[in-house]
Amino acid sequence: AQSVSQHNHHVILSEAASLELGCNYSYGGTVNLFWYVQYPGQHLQLLLKYFSGDPLVKGIKGFEAEFIKSKFSFNLRKPSVQWSDTAEYFCAFTGSYIGGYQKVTFGIGTKLQVIP
Amino acid sequence: EAQVTQNPRYLITVTGKKLTVTCSQNMNHEYMSWYRQDPGLGLRQIYYSMNVEVTDKGDVPEGYKVSRKEKRNFPLILESPSPNQTSLYFCASSSDRGTSEAFFGQGTRLTVV
Secondary structure (H helix, E strand, C coil), X not given: CCEEEECCCEEEEECCCCEEECEEEECCCCCEEEEEEECCCCCEEEEEEECCCCXXXXXXXXXXXXXXHHHCEEEEEECCCCHHHCEEEEXXXXXXXXXXXXXXXXXXXXXXXXXX | CCCEEEECCEEEXXXXXXXXXXXXXXXXXXXXXXXXXXXXXXXXXXXXXXXXXXXXXXXXXXXXXXXXXXXXXXXXXXXXXXXXHCEEEEEEEECHHHCCCCEECCCEEEEEC
């Protein structure tokens, strides 16, 4: 079964601090990887995605993530966080096909709180 | 504007009273899903649909039903809601057999008393 592990469930940072959120997936085949963000009271939105090519992916609002295949990891980074980055972050991936549909698996999320 | 619309946004109901949460997308996506979001458990898929009249169970389908009579609509039905179905529900749609990004609705916060 495919699964996603997000290591930090709650992270508190001061503004301008650097951010790295860990994500490891469990699946032996080709994957598509995503990071979604959920701002307080809102729905999930795509932050960035990796399908193929350059393993360093840049997303919106200064976020980036690096796919390291040998480590089954897709960690999210931002060099300097802002108060507006306070949100919950979900790592997700698609792996196995089930009847023509590629199943999406989400991690349990990491709540980021940025203190001004 | 591309969007997924869910209604209602908030709902309080009593145990056993049937309810339907509607979901509609305007992107002509083939794939639609329902998720529930619970603290500490993240997003769990309830049901998904690959196209009109094609639906299948996700990870937590017990107590839920869905239908896909039209491409744009994917309602979630709780025939006899129970308190353990109190949760935040999201509908999502995507193209390309689910490989592309998912577009989410605004969510429905359901409380069953």
